[in-house]
Amino acid sequence: MTSHDDAPRRRSPAAAPATSAGPHYTVVIPTIGRRCLQDCLRSLAAAARPAPHQVIVVDDRPGRNAPLDTRGAGPLAGRLHVLTSGGRGPAAARNEGLRHVTTEWVVFLDDDVRVLSDWGARLLGDLRAAGPLTVGVQGRLRVPRAAGHRPTDWERCTAGLERAAWATADMAYRTRPVAGAGGFDERFPRAFREDADLALRLQDAGWLLARGTRSTLHPVRQTDRWVSVRAQRGNADDALMRRLHGPDWWSRAEAPRGRLPRHLAVTTAGLAAALLALVGRRRASASAAGLWLLGTAEFAWARIAPGPRTGPEIATMVGTSIAIPPLAVGSWAVGLVRHRGARPWGGTR
Known part of the structure; x- marks a missing residue:
């Protein structure tokens, strides 16, 4: 899905058709080839019961690269497909995966999460419980804490994901409405605010979003001491959110106001x-x-x-x-x- 400036007019969404065999889903994982992708795939292979129709890994490394290492997929290897998106950012990578989804539901995971052992069964329950006007169901993110010391600034920042609304670290969407809404807006170049933007557009179109029962671990990744300085580039994305959704977007997206x-x-x-x-x-x-x-x-x-x-x-x-x-x-x-x-x-x- 390429980003565009025209969106469907606000209307009452059509109810999604029910399927007798239960909800079918595809998993889409954008990645830049980090080592954590293997842990993500291993946890998914161990927990995805019932198995997804496909696991689409979108390689968003820029330029020509060595083949992506996906050995962690294990028993899901036969369902795994690797696409490339040319280093255009996570929004573009998810859109590339979305174009190839044929199931009723698509589950977006980040490559640095690990789904828990009962994730597949709980996902199925979340999707079955979704009403006809529910377009998305969010997984519950859990950030492991290191015992024995107070959390650092970066650890507290990562822990804030537990309170984030509609984070695509683990977010299931009905495929057709998301595709019809234009997918993720590729004007958001980072893994920041692109998920909130999509959620607000879908809500403005009359759809509902819900929080599910499944849980997913989001470990604190290792980084350098200047990560909080680089994170300030996200303020440019906040300016775009204000332009697209008005000055009240903070409260509507359930986002902290910041400083x-x-x-x-x-x-x-x-x-x-x-x-x-x-x-x-x-x-x-x-x-x-x-x-x-x-x-x-x-x-x-x-x-x-x-x-x-x-x-x-x-x-x-x-x-x-x-x-x-x-x-x-x-x-x-x-x-x-x-x-x-x-x-x-x-x-x-």
Whole structure:
């Protein structure tokens, strides 16, 4: 599915036809070839009872690559198909997989999750329990905690997925309505907000979304100390969400509001301090610098206090708390400019 600016007009969705043999489903997994794909496939092979009609793995590595290692599929190998999407991001990769789905339901999994042993049976129960106007059923994400220490900032960030709404880490959708809605919007280049955008479009069209009973593990992946800084690029996607869905999209998508207003205040204070110093207004510059320091210290402590408070963690929180506000504001501004001409789906917002 390629992204487009025109969407179906709001209408009452047609009820999906029932099948006598029970819901049939296909699993679609976008990947960039990370090692965790093997764990995902192994857990799926062990838990998918009844087995999916197909397991479609979409290789989203850019350029020409060595064949993708899918040995973890085990007994599902005969049902596994590998497609390529050319490194265009998870939205495009899922759309590539969606184009090849022929079953009533499609289950999107991320390559870094592990489904639990009863996942297949509970999935079947979730799909059977879905009413005719229910277009999607979300799995319950569980993030394992390391015992014996307070969680780091990154561990707490990952744990927030347990409260996320309509996350495609484990999300089942009726295939035809999703395809009819245009699939995932490929203007979202990261694994961020593209799932919320699709959910809001489907809800605006009159469909219902539900939370299921199946559970899926989402381990905390290893990363470097600057991951929170890189994550600020997602503010550009938030700007696109506002353009497409209006200023109330936060509450409708059940998404946390975040600290962008505070980041804007802190960044403004820092810029004011520098500019006032350049024109020789030392007292005013000192006042603005004090506000910047106060805001930065509050942000850093809000991240340090619930954490392990080790030397490396404190140093990381201080350094990244200085960098994050201007980068968040800059990414938001870039998103506003880049998406200033974006047309809302359906043309109603």
